[in-house]
Amino acid sequence: MSKDKTIKRKDQITLIAQNKFREKGYRAVSMRELADHVGIEAASFYNHFNSKESILKEICFRMADEFFNSLEKVTHDEKLPDKILEKAIQSHIKVITSNTDASAVFFLDWRYLSEPVLSEFLELRRKYENIFRKIIKEGMDKGIFEKLDETFTVLTIFSSLNWVYEWYDPKGKFTPDQIAENLSKLILDGMRKQ
Amino acid sequence: MSKDKTIKRKDQITLIAQNKFREKGYRAVSMRELADHVGIEAASFYNHFNSKESILKEICFRMADEFFNSLEKVTHDEKLPDKILEKAIQSHIKVITSNTDASAVFFLDWRYLSEPVLSEFLELRRKYENIFRKIIKEGMDKGIFEKLDETFTVLTIFSSLNWVYEWYDPKGKFTPDQIAENLSKLILDGMRKQ
DNA sequence: TATTTTCGCTAACAACTGTTAGTAAACAAT
DNA sequence: ATTGTTTACTAACAGTTGTTAGCGAAAATA
Numbered sequence: 001m002s003k004d005k006t007i008k009r010k011d012q013i014t015l016i017a018q019n020k021f022r023e024k025g026y027r028a029v030s031m032r033e034l035a036d037h038v039g040i041e042a043a044s045f046y047n048h049f050n051s052k053e054s055i056l057k058e059i060c061f062r063m064a065d066e067f068f069n070s071l072e073k074v075t076h077d078e079k080l081p082d083k084i085l086e087k088a089i090q091s092h093i094k095v096i097t098s099n100t101d102a103s104a105v106f107f108l109d110w111r112y113l114s115e116p117v118l119s120e121f122l123e124l125r126r127k128y129e130n131i132f133r134k135i136i137k138e139g140m141d142k143g144i145f146e147k148l149d150e151t152f153t154v155l156t157i158f159s160s161l162n163w164v165y166e167w168y169d170p171k172g173k174f175t176p177d178q179i180a181e182n183l184s185k186l187i188l189d190g191m192r193k194q
Numbered sequence: 195m196s197k198d199k200t201i202k203r204k205d206q207i208t209l210i211a212q213n214k215f216r217e218k219g220y221r222a223v224s225m226r227e228l229a230d231h232v233g234i235e236a237a238s239f240y241n242h243f244n245s246k247e248s249i250l251k252e253i254c255f256r257m258a259d260e261f262f263n264s265l266e267k268v269t270h271d272e273k274l275p276d277k278i279l280e281k282a283i284q285s286h287i288k289v290i291t292s293n294t295d296a297s298a299v300f301f302l303d304w305r306y307l308s309e310p311v312l313s314e315f316l317e318l319r320r321k322y323e324n325i326f327r328k329i330i331k332e333g334m335d336k337g338i339f340e341k342l343d344e345t346f347t348v349l350t351i352f353s354s355l356n357w358v359y360e361w362y363d364p365k366g367k368f369t370p371d372q373i374a375e376n377l378s379k380l381i382l383d384g385m386r387k388q
Numbered sequence: 389t390a391t392t393t394t395c396g397c398t399a400a401c402a403a404c405t406g407t408t409a410g411t412a413a414a415c416a417a418t
Numbered sequence: 419a420t421t422g423t424t425t426a427c428t429a430a431c432a433g434t435t436g437t438t439a440g441c442g443a444a445a446a447t448a
Contacts, residue, residue, distance in 0.1 A: 009395085024305075025219075025221060025305060025306070027219060027221035027222055028221055028306065030434075030435065030436085031435080031436060031437085032434085032435085032436095040395090040396070040397090041396075041397060041398080042436085042437085043396085043397075043398080043399095043437075043438080043439095044395070044396050044397075045437095046436095046437070046438080047394070047395050047396075048395085051436080051437080052435095052436065052437090108302070111219060112219070112222065148376065148380070149367075149368075149376070152368070152373075152376060153380070155357065155360075155361055156354045156357075156377065156380055158357075159353050159354045159356070159357030160350045160353050160354050162353070163349065163350075163352075163353030163357075166349075167349055173343075174343075174346070179346075182342065182343070182346060183350065186342070186347075186350055186381075187380075189383060203425085224404075224405065224406085225405080225406060225407085226404085226405090226406095234425090234426070234427090235426075235427060235428080236406080236407085237407075237408080237409095237426085237427075237428080237429095238425070238426050238427075239407095240406095240407070240408080241424070241425050241426075242425085245406080245407080246405095246406065246407090389448100390447100390448080391446100391447080391448070392445100392446085392447070392448085393444105393445080393446070393447085394443105394444085394445070394446085395442105395443090395444080395445090396441105396442090396443080396444090397440105397441080397442080397443095398439105398440090398441085399438105399439090399440090400437105400438085400439085400440105401436105401437085401438075401439095402435100402436100402437095403434105403435080403436095404433105404434080404435065404436100405432100405433075405434065405435075406431105406432100406433095406434100407430105407431080407432095408429105408430085408431075409428105409429090409430085409431095410427100410428090410429090410430105411426100411427080411428085412425105412426085412427075412428105413424105413425090413426080413427090414423100414424080414425080414426090415422100415423080415424070415425090416421100416422085416423075416424090417420100417421080417422080417423090418419100418420080418421070418422090
């Protein structure tokens, strides 16, 4: 059994699906349209996926994995809350900018997941956000950040970060690191006690 | 001809459509489902709208109007760029928080508009963003804001502001004005020269 | 080489999609 | 009272949706 080839076709489908879902939105892309782009018939998908939704699930949970894995490597390196936050932002931006299509699906089309997968997804997202919340709380407790509402601050940070997939251009004037640096500056200077 | 009643039914449809589109996404709501909630048959919509898309169009362009009208009243009152920006943010947040359903449709479902309406919509959005861009540029030129990339700054501001519809709760601990105040503080302190 | 598994195809399904035609009741205007 | 208009209905359309069944060729395993 050539596991390689199976994985390759499955990955190819995921890649094309990401691209099409991003372009038109999950609900607006039919299996037949997807099939055309892959170069197979719609029915052949079911040798690789159980359903259309399971493609969406794959994309969303892969991204969740990427976010977690990338963040994990970072949070143990630094000690100071503002430095940790800076690194965490950098990690987050790196994941988004190296998967813009998947990011768009992750941020927009997760809502088309049905239960119980939907709850699973939201739980993951909550956990991830909580890591940031903890960093911020620590910064406030240690007097490095100004005492603002945590939830509010986390929401605002994520909204700035998560919008990057929309406008990031690999050929544009900002590298992912520069974007992270600018966002960190904008956000951290707004939070820091002065 | 009782124009009143016509307008009322049309408004009722728009209101329910906003709510359902927000809940499930435009493409996931069928005319029959919408009809059930209004209490009519799907075919009866066509006495009030030409198409499903024209309901979406109505919602999106109404919101655009609200944003423009609200902003216009503000920008002539103040003179200093940071004060103008503060007022503009307040105006923007006020529009979002008093139309959360419509905002969700405005920010998420506009992409399902088809040409030429889509281009019309994007042009409006561009115009609106440009007003903010001008304010920021003036602030930078006058040395009130730090010299950062304008486009980048505008994108970041809007991403924080436009996410508010997602989490704003009329019964929550923040009033729209408090949200605007906090966002202004976070953003402006990040931008201001120190 | 023989056998099993993988992966593609065609054909078809039942349900659902937005929308139109035709019609009748309710309503407003004359 | 008689128009004309608005608004709802039923029935149906043509097309699309995700998905399954059944089949054959190719590929991997033995």
